[in-house]
Amino acid sequence: MNIKNKLYVSAGVSIILVVILFSLVLVTSGRIAEENKKHELVDTVRWGVSELDIVTYDYLLHREKRMEQQWNSRYNSLGEILEKATEEEELISIRAGYAALGDLFSQVTANNEKIQKLTQEGASQEKIDTAIGLEERLVAQLLITSHSVITDASRLAEESLIEVTEAQRITANLTLILVIMLAITVTTSSLFVARSISKPLDELTKGTEIIGKGDLEHKVEVKSKDELGQLAAAFNNMTESLKQTTASRDELEEEVTVRKQVEEEVKKSVEQLKQANIQLQEMDSLKSVFLASMSHELRTPLNSIIGFTGVILMGMAGEVNEEQRKQLTVVKNSASHLLSLINDILDISKIEADKVVLSLEEFSLDSVVREVVESVSPMASGKGLELVTELPEGTTLFSDRRRIKQVLMNLVSNAVKFTDRGSVRITARVSGDENLEFRVIDTGVGIRKEDMYKLFQPFQQVDISLTKKYEGTGLGLYLTKKLVDILGRDISAKSEYGKGSEFTFIVPLRYEEEK
């Protein structure tokens, strides 16, 4: 049974007892009222007869009209009371006494008048004595009857009082018993309900404390089927959920810890990398400085070798036979190649060491392209290649003329070098209002897709097989990219192996220092 119903049952039982108590009180108070009414009646009668007695004595003492008047008045009022009374049996003797009293008092007053009349008329003493003798008898009868009625009424009053008292006693006892029963019922049911509430509540409180301390394995042991049983079950379910949640949380916390450790390690690694990077940059810078110095030192003797080899080949130092010419030519070409290599290294070193000083000037696009074309024309003609230029007319640039030319030269000479037949096209167009876009398109060997990433790397030639066929330092495109990074905006390449390549680079029409 749930608590609500228990409370209803408890209250219901109490109400039933109260109703019984109330009914009992009603019944017994009705009886008491009835007995009281009877008692009051006989008491009134007793009092009335007592008053008649008083007036009787008064009359017998003074025999005045006032006493007669009062006696009759009181007698009549008493008669009215007796007439209204319904208690026939109890009042039989009183009614009889009452009737006798009226009769006797009438006789006494009549006899008294007779005596006075006889006295006034001067009647014989014998007659007067007879009347007085009668009066004595009548008065004695009147007083005896009067006292007898008072005694009867007193007895009845006493009896009815005992009845009233008895009824009151029974009522009081029954009321007491019922009140005790009510108290016991209320106390028992209250205790029962309180116990059925407090015990599970204690369990729940203990459970809450235990679980609050972290013991999620604890179960609240409430077996009742009432609301508290439901609450305990819900509480246990909640604890179970809490346990699962706590387990997930522990895992999460562990993961967070691991992640933090990893993060710390990553931070350390990043720091180490930063340090390494700084060291590398320093080393790189040192390397560039070293290379620049070395290149300079190497170029001087190389220029002497090339110069003097040329002088010998020109025959200025004497006749040179064919074999000597052949070998000297190898020497001169090797020296030129070495010089070219050193020049590239020197340029790269300057760029990487951030020591490039730009020489800005206003110059004609056309002149730069023409110079490049003129330089590569002999080689192109030798291979039977067609050199085509497509340029916008009258375009001027504000930039480093020598570096622009160097970029263009690198790309065009590469194109001529790796193209055996077909053509090399040099195009330029103004892109937007600010930029100039160059394209160098050849119909040469092309580049494999998988080699494209090597294009702008230093000391790389995309196809090892071609290295011997096409001589090169492997620094050209690397240097070109570095220069475009400084001067221009972007350089890119696309190619189809066996069909040709297309290199595009963009430079601003007007170089700006801020850039």
Next chain:
Amino acid sequence: MREHKSMALTNAQKMFIGIAIIIVIGIPVGGCQEQPEKYTGPVEKITVAAAEYLTGALIYVAEDQGFFEENGLDVTIKGYASGKACADALIAGEADISTSADFVFVSNSYDYTDLRVLGTVATAQVKELIARKDKNITTIDDLAGKKIGVTRKSGAKFLFGVFLTLNALSYEDVELVDLRPPEIVEAISNGDIDAGFTWDPYTYNIKKELGDNAISWFGGEDFYFVLLTKEDWIESNPAAAERFIKSVLEAEDYIKDNSEEAKEFVKNRFDYESDYIDYSWPQQEFVVTLEQAMLITFEDQARWRIKNKLTEATEILNYLNYIYMDALEAVKPEAIGIIR
């Protein structure tokens, strides 16, 4: 659905709430007392000739507390130094109601058969015999042959007779000196008389004068201070008479409930000394009644008057016919003890 059920009141809950409300409301309502109805009818004028001393206190308290006004009466009080003067004012038509001692009423009853008694305003044993110890009076028997001051034709004379009779003496056994009450005070103080039989406040004054030299005995029967009126006034003003009695009964209740305040009021109203009011107050009972004993007292006094030839009449009047019970019957029937 379950939630809805828990929110709504079930029939059982409504029943419990209903019972609780009935109990909570019922208790205070049951505890309320019925308030007396306030009089709203026309105001009637009454002139009262009232004794201007302690026994007339109920009239003055009723006026002071506004009971007459509340009961629709415009009462004019004419104060007199004695109950006889009050009765004289009533008989002369100067007042509608008077306050007088029983003896005054009986004295006038043969000559003025239209007098009616409405009820008492006080009962007391205020008549005392006070004697000087230095005149060798220490017991009642010592009074024989002594000079005793008493007022002729007064209630004191009658009660002194009763006193002597009850103590196996008679007027002839003593030397009676007819004096008015203040003269008794002076004569006994001077030693011109050996004892005096008189009433309050003269008894108090004598005791004050004599101090430890005084010895006293209360005299005979209770004395009734009654409200007198005339038959024709009663017949024309039965409702006013009823409201007058009601007002005086309210004053009686007030004195019972506020004895100290009433005592203080009376003391100030009549300019009494504190010692006097403390002496006299407990001897008075300010009650409105009509007792059988009062009726018998009237007859007793009438017989004494006839016996002492103070009236030409030879028969006792039927004083039952002089008592107007209807007013008191209407307001407080239990205060009527006259057998009827």
